[in-house]
Amino acid sequence: MKVPETSLHKDDVGRVLGRRFWILWTSSGWSNLADGSFHVVLPLVAVSFTQSPALVAGLTFALTLPWLLFALIAGALADRSDRRVLMVAANGARAVLLIILVLVIVLDAGSIALLYVVAFGIGTAETVYDTAAQSILxxxxxxxxxxxxxxRLYAVELTTNQFVGPPLGGLLVAAGVMLAFGAQAAMWVVALGSLLLVRGSFKPARTSGASVRADIAEGLRFLWSHAVLRALALFTGIFNLATSAMMAVFVLFAVGPASAMGLTELGYGVLLSVVAAGSVLGSLLAGWAERRIGRALLISFAILGGVVFIGTPALTSSALLVGGGFFIGGAAIVMGNVIIVSLRQRITPNELLGRVNSAYRLVGWGTMPIGALLGGFLAQALGLQPTFAIMALVVLALVALLPLLTNPALDAVEVA
Known part of the structure; x- marks a missing residue:
């Protein structure tokens, strides 16, 4: 029998996340399943058109460039509009783009240029969706x-995006490119339908009729006024630059008989799912770890996890060892992510959350297309494993920011 919330003990009431959260959780799962499989399908399809590291890495650039171009605008929209409606529209746009891509492939008109266009469009919709999703919570x-x-959201996102999505993407590509893209479009439609079941209005209250430019400036000022948030944004930006550089060319290291690892498409998806297995574990342990060992130490663990994640393939092509490094890195990185995102949500007023999230992600995620280009350039010039080694050292250099991210500093900014 379901116990009414009003009859729960006060400690239990605090643990109830509510029906609307779990509907959002379900929608997020479907959306991330599509997203995770798409990120694997895209480079696998691309290598049928080109073997150039720069061109393959360029797809990651196209997919992530919208964060650099549109993040601030997406944040302003998230603070002016109903955030659920924005998420519905973004998922709808992604589904439509893939349906168009399937139709073009049916006409035998596919090309690497078309993949670039679709990647940019999907990335633009993702910018709007992710900004609204973090702001609505x-x-x-x-x-x-x-x-x-x-x-809990990280757990389902990582399970679907990185654990189920990658091998599913590899399996779908093996079955046919049209099936792969068509299935992803269907997943985004299901996610869209789930969001329609979340009742209520999620348009933040506004106290002024300021222009979009003024709204964006207000979000930037709020972010800049917090030394800890500035440091965390820089931390995230450098971290994402390094991981983006590595992952943009990792498919060339892992897939195909001529590659160092010699994996099949399905094997590549399974390898990436190991990251998700560690990440899911980290997401489930994050709250407990925050209470037991503190936020500052978890951020330190995230740095070490990033070094292991990126650095392991720099040292070996063994699938077992690379998978182990991916598992450890995934767990540590996600625990740090949960801490950072939750802190940002706690200290930011609801009416500013979209803009602050987008300003943060402009710094934190805007480096991803730069990293993708850098990874392609370094891989072309130096080779794949030297590129991985350089990026691991970049992550290790983040220890220089740790004096700004102590537990007292994190506590102080939350109280202020």
Missing amino acids: PQLVRREQLSRANG
Whole structure:
């Protein structure tokens, strides 16, 4: 029998995330399943058109460039519009783009240039969706529930995006490119339908009729006014630059009989799913670890995890060892991510959350297309494993920011 929330013990009430959260959780799962399989299908299809590291890495650039171009605008939209409606529209746009791509492939008109166009469009929709999704969560759960809610969202996102999605993407490509892209379009439609079941209005209250430019400036000022948030944004930006550089060319290291690892498409997907297995574990442990060992130490662990994640393939082509490094790195990185995202949501007013999230991601995610280009350039000039080694050292250099991210500093910015 379901117990009414009003009859729960006060500690239990704090643990109830609510029906609307779980609908969002379900929608997020479907959306990320499509996203995770798409990120694997895209480079696998690309290598049928080209073997150039620069051109393959360029797809990651096209997919992530919208974060650099449109993040601030997406944030302003998230603070002016109903955030659920934005998420619905973004998923619809992604589904339509893939349906168009399937139709073009049916006409035998596919090309690497077309993949670039679709990647840019998908990335633009993702910019809007992700900004709105991170901003809507504090409207669904209590402030003290954010770490737990983010942990649960990370768990389903990582399970579908990185654990189920990659091998599914490899399997779908093996079955046929049209089936692969068509299935992803269907997943985004299901995610869209789930979002329609989330009742309520999620348009933030506005106290002024400021212009979009003024709104964006306000979000940037808020981010810049917090030394800890500035440091975390820089931390995330450098971290993502390094991981993007590595992952943009990793498919060339891992897939095909001539590659160092010699994996099949399906094997590549399975290898990437190992990252998700570690990440899911990290997401489920994040709340517990935050209480037991503190946020600062978890951020330190994230740095070490990043070094292991990127550095292992620099040293070996063994699938077993690379998989082990991916598992350890995934767990540590995600625990740090949960802590950072939850802190940002706690200290940012709801009416500013979209803009602050987007300003943060402009710095934190805007480096991803730069990293993708850098990875392609370095791989072309130096080779794949030297590129991985350089990026591992870049992540290791983040220890220089740790004096700014102590537990007292993190506590102080939350209280302020």
